[in-house]
Amino acid sequence: MMRSIKFLILILIIMIISACSTEENSFLSSNSTGEKNSEKSTGEVTNIENPNLDVDFSNSNLETIYFAGGCFWGVDAYFERVFGVSETKSGYANGIGTDPTYNSVMSGKEGFVETVRVNFDPDRVSVEELLDYLFRVIDPTVKDQQGNDVGVQYRTGIYYEEDSHKTIIENAVKKEQSKYDEEIVTEVLPIKNFYLAEDMHQDYLEKNPDGYCHINLEVLNEVKINSNIYQAPSLSEIKDQLTKEQFNVAIEDGTETAYENEYWDTYEPGIYVDIVTGEPLFSSNTKYDANCGWPSFTKPIDAESINVSKDNSANMDHTEVRSRVGDIHLGHVFDDGPEEEGGERYCINSASLKFIHVDDMKQEGYENLIHLVE
Secondary structure: OOOHHHHHHHHHHHHHHOOOOOHHHHHHOOOOOOOEEEEEEOOHHHHHHOOOOOOOOOOOOOEEEEEEEEOOOHHHHHHHHOOOOOEEEEEEEEOOOOOOOHHHHHOOOOEEEEEEEEEHHHOOOOOHHHHHHHHOOOOOOOEEEEEEEHHHHEEEEEEOOOOHHHHHHHHHHHHHHHHOOOOOOOOEEEOOEEEEOOOOOOOOOHHHHOOOEOOOOHHHHHHOOOHOOOOOOHHHHHHOOOHHHHHHHHHHHOOOOOOOOOOOOOOOOEEEEEEOOOOOEHHHHHHHHHOOOOOOOOOOOOOOHHEEEEHHHHHEEEEEEOOOOOOEEEEEOOOOOHHHHHOOEEEEOHEEEEEEHHOOOOOOOOOOHHHHHO
8 A cells, every 4th residue: 555655656746847857858748738838849949940040139229028938948949039039048037045056946945937038129029029929828827837847937927127118018918818817927027136047958949959848839930010010191191102093992992903013923022011001911922823913812921910801892792801000902802712821812902012022121121021031
């Protein structure tokens, strides 16, 4: 009987050991505790490009923020691939004592949390955007756990150096709370201390691409456009800005002539933006020849940047596509697109678009999207 009890205790100890503790323990991470997180050890990190590799940060006024989201291996790999992040470092934050080691942190006695220090260029990525990236991959309602990693060292937290960040963070948490019935338990505190983790933990998934990762890095392939930086001009300003044909199509819901418009056969690398607001809408890497005489795309850059609604004008059953911020008429979406790309065809009027060539994207303020078309 006593031997059976000891055996059960041993099994329980093994189960609470973090999958982040050693690569050999990655077999413990086969199940996810939430929809946002998926434990993986598939080497997927090597398939996600880092858009910052060729970015020059030498003249940037960098700022710093700290994120705790479970095992720092995945958090580090995730944020270093967010455009505008110049550097990430894994470490231990807001605990008691000095010079913590991985083993001492794992004990939970000192209260340290596995944390990633994120240095970023605010002209390329805002605090709000970084917070959005964090909330995409954590469950902020779970206390002292993310994925299969359990313990005070795996609590979620947002730690700041600058007081100006505090209000931004609190507002973001309040906004996020509206998505949950349970209370968000993610800490929002000033950074009290931060100690770099051992070398083996720095860039861990770069060194060990098949290593454990509780974060679904594929989220990084889902581009989100910040609509707050785009504004719709007044109608009089739009009239001055557009040609007669552009105004007829974009504002008066007209349709240009097939095969006689500006972009129907353009296949240069770049992006297509709302001609009124400049909000990015479509990318050249999703453009294809649908033999219809208008620019055709398999999907928008960000699905939330467009609005769709039923259009029964001209006695036809169509689904109209309009831009989010500018609310201009773009065209229609049909279900006869390439099946391997999802089956949708966005048939868009050239007159509602402005094409930004990849060589001009940085100068025009779209540097963060260059990786989509290169």
